[in-house]
Amino acid sequence: MTGIDFILAHYNYSASIILMALGFYIVISRGNLIKKIVGLNLFQVSVFMLYISMGKVSGGTAPILTGKPELFSNPLPHVLILTAIVVGVATTAIGLALIVRIKDAYGVIEEDEILVMDRAREQLDARSG
Amino acid sequence: MILQHLAILQVMLPLLAAPLCVLSRSPLLAWGIAALAGLFALAGSFILFAQVLNAGVISYHIGNWAPPWGIEFRLDAANSFVLVVVSLVGAVCILYGRRSIEREIPEDDQPLFYTMLLLCFAGMLGVTSTGDAFNLFVFLEIFSLSSYVLVAMGAERDRRALTAAFTYLLLGTIGATFYVIGLGFVYALTGTLNMADMAVRITGMAGSGTLRVAFAFMIIGMGLKLAIFPMHLWLPNAYAFAPSIVTALLAGTATKVALYVLLRILFTIFSPAYPFESQTLQYLFLPLGLAGVFVASIVALFQQDVKRVLAWSSIAQSGYFLLGVSFASVGGLMASIVHLFNHAIMKSGLFLAVGCVVYRTGSCSIASFRGLGHKMPWTMAAFVIGGLSMIGIPATIGFTSKWYLILAALERGWWPVAIAIVAGSLLALFYFGRIIEAAYLQPSTDDSTITEAPLSMLAPMWMLTISCLALGIDSELTVSAARAAAEALFLDPHAGLPAHTGP
Numbered sequence: 001m002t003g004i005d006f007i008l009a010h011y012n013y014s015a016s017i018i019l020m021a022l023g024f025y026i027v028i029s030r031g032n033l034i035k036k037i038v039g040l041n042l043f044q045v046s047v048f049m050l051y052i053s054m055g056k057v058s059g060g061t062a063p064i065l066t067g068k069p070e071l072f073s074n075p076l077p078h079v080l081i082l083t084a085i086v087v088g089v090a091t092t093a094i095g096l097a098l099i100v101r102i103k104d105a106y107g108v109i110e111e112d113e114i115l116v117m118d119r120a121r122e123q124l125d126a127r128s129g
Numbered sequence: 130m131i132l133q134h135l136a137i138l139q140v141m142l143p144l145l146a147a148p149l150c151v152l153s154r155s156p157l158l159a160w161g162i163a164a165l166a167g168l169f170a171l172a173g174s175f176i177l178f179a180q181v182l183n184a185g186v187i188s189y190h191i192g193n194w195a196p197p198w199g200i201e202f203r204l205d206a207a208n209s210f211v212l213v214v215v216s217l218v219g220a221v222c223i224l225y226g227r228r229s230i231e232r233e234i235p236e237d238d239q240p241l242f243y244t245m246l247l248l249c250f251a252g253m254l255g256v257t258s259t260g261d262a263f264n265l266f267v268f269l270e271i272f273s274l275s276s277y278v279l280v281a282m283g284a285e286r287d288r289r290a291l292t293a294a295f296t297y298l299l300l301g302t303i304g305a306t307f308y309v310i311g312l313g314f315v316y317a318l319t320g321t322l323n324m325a326d327m328a329v330r331i332t333g334m335a336g337s338g339t340l341r342v343a344f345a346f347m348i349i350g351m352g353l354k355l356a357i358f359p360m361h362l363w364l365p366n367a368y369a370f371a372p373s374i375v376t377a378l379l380a381g382t383a384t385k386v387a388l389y390v391l392l393r394i395l396f397t398i399f400s401p402a403y404p405f406e407s408q409t410l411q412y413l414f415l416p417l418g419l420a421g422v423f424v425a426s427i428v429a430l431f432q433q434d435v436k437r438v439l440a441w442s443s444i445a446q447s448g449y450f451l452l453g454v455s456f457a458s459v460g461g462l463m464a465s466i467v468h469l470f471n472h473a474i475m476k477s478g479l480f481l482a483v484g485c486v487v488y489r490t491g492s493c494s495i496a497s498f499r500g501l502g503h504k505m506p507w508t509m510a511a512f513v514i515g516g517l518s519m520i521g522i523p524a525t526i527g528f529t530s531k532w533y534l535i536l537a538a539l540e541r542g543w544w545p546v547a548i549a550i551v552a553g554s555l556l557a558l559f560y561f562g563r564i565i566e567a568a569y570l571q572p573s574t575d576d577s578t579i580t581e582a583p584l585s586m587l588a589p590m591w592m593l594t595i596s597c598l599a600l601g602i603d604s605e606l607t608v609s610a611a612r613a614a615a616e617a618l619f620l621d622p623h624a625g626l627p628a629h630t631g632p
Binding site: 091105 | 310494
């Protein structure tokens with residue numbers, strides 16, 4: 001199994017890698033702070049997919065004891081991701097709260113405009129100091 | 130009885146004290162709770178450290194679930210030493226903080242500020258104590274998320290704190306997520322999250338491509354948190370605009386905890402015998418460490434703000450840590466750990482001195498330091514001692530760090546590196562010289578209202594300054610502790626000391 005077949009057979013991993021790259025690219029390339037947070041979310045969600053794919057056993061069910069021998073998926077990565085989702089939500093909440101404060105303080109949420117204001121402030125400081 | 134549970138109480142008490150601070154609407158009461166929790170953690174860490182040195186590794190099974198299935202708190206000579214560093218700096222910062230916080234944070238926010246401070250503190254203690262790689266991530270995020278908030282609290286003084294906190298949040302989250310990706314790959318290979326168990330199971334997998342990817346992700350993730358040279362962009366602004374006490378706490382502990390995690394990854398989970406790692410150390414860490422020392426020191430020369438000078442100096446110090454690690458020898462590792470302790474003490478002391486100046490003058494530009502040598506003699510004396518220590522003058526702890534780093538470089542026969550370490554110290558002489566010159570030799574700004582900082586700030590600050598001198602003159606204590614820590618990390622982590630278990 002080579003090339004395209006390999007990628008298609010592991011479509012969940014491929015999707016997670018594509019999402020990872022997209023999210024990371026958005027964080028770096030976009031100037032809008034909200035878009036950066038969206039990118040960060042994509043990036044984190046891709047990792048959730050990676051873990052969940054990892055724990056899934058083809059044909060396996062949820063690991064509940066029924067008394068009969070059954071094929072189970074590994075529940076541990078799923079539990080880990082439950083924690084990671086909580087962390088992701090908290091990060092997003094703090095990020096958005098910071099954006100609200102930045103909007104109050106600067107009036108904009110575009111990174112380049114904020115940078116221009118900060119530079120002007122720095123020059124002012126340098127002259128007075 | 131209670132002593133058996135000390136390993137977990139150490140982390141749980143600050144964590145439980147945090148919501149108590151929210152409930153107490155009075156800043157003074159919140160400070161009292163935080164100070165008690167800090168002092169408890171400090172006492173606890175010393176007891177644990179003594180226990181580890183006397184009786185060997187402490188393994189605490191949370192909920193009595195045996196590792197590798199349950200979460201294990203595993204304290205050996207390395208992390209119990211880091212625990213002492215973190216709780217010492219944390220407790221001193223909290224004790225010092227009351228007056229400084231009164232000045233810099235609005236009254237209504239103060240109890241919440243102490244809550245965040247305690248969460249940050251508890252998170253760092255948790256990262257240091259845990260033996261479970263995913264639990265480590267959770268504590269890492271507790272401490273990171275609260276430190277983003279703490280940095281943003283500087284917005285009262287300067288709105289740039291908000292953007293600094295936002296950048297810190299983006300890069301910090303990317304760093305932590307990279308760590309989780311790497312951990313996922315290791316879990317896929319080994320099926321375990323316990324670090325010691327992981328180390329046993331990956332032996333013989335050196336050829337695996339997955340393992341290499343996992344290693345790279347984990348190292349880069351922690352590198353972002355540690356502010357290794359090209360990944361340091363979040364640090365100068367975060368340190369410069371955060372409230373004084375937050376800067377002192379983060380400078381003394383946050384990067385140290387990240388360094389500790391990096392050491393765990395490099396030496397406990399993986400080992401220098403792993404060819405991919407020894408190449409990384411030699412061809413990545415060594416050049417990046419050297420570049421970090423020089424670039425950051427040169428940038429520090431041109432800063433107009435004392436906090437920024439110190440922040441860039443912190444990035445340069447990360448370079449020294451990397452150099453020590455890149456030697457891949459017990460001597461180099463020991464030098465890094467000695468420097469970890471020493472840098473935490475002296476950099477926190479320096480930032481606390483800057484906090485005193487901000488408290489009295491409201492500014493931390495080099496210009497506002499003019500003439501302070503006569504107006505704030507005790508504060509500036511502490512600053513000068515801290516500065517001399519950063520340069521590496523004998524009889525200060527900074528000298529011990531540089532001495533062992535140079536010895537380790539010579540031991541490998543890398544004398545150009547030894548010369549570079551000395552040259553880096555020379556640059557530190559220049560950037561500290563500028564500030565000290567302004568404080569003592571330049572005429573003051575004729576503002577007669579500036580007086581010495583209050584005793585409640587001076588006393589905790591001088592505790593660090595005195596230990597900076599005392600441990601510099603008699604370095605036996607730190608060096609032997611660091612040697613034990615380096616040996617615990619470097620030699621086989623599973624052999625040797627027997628584990629005595631708690632319930």
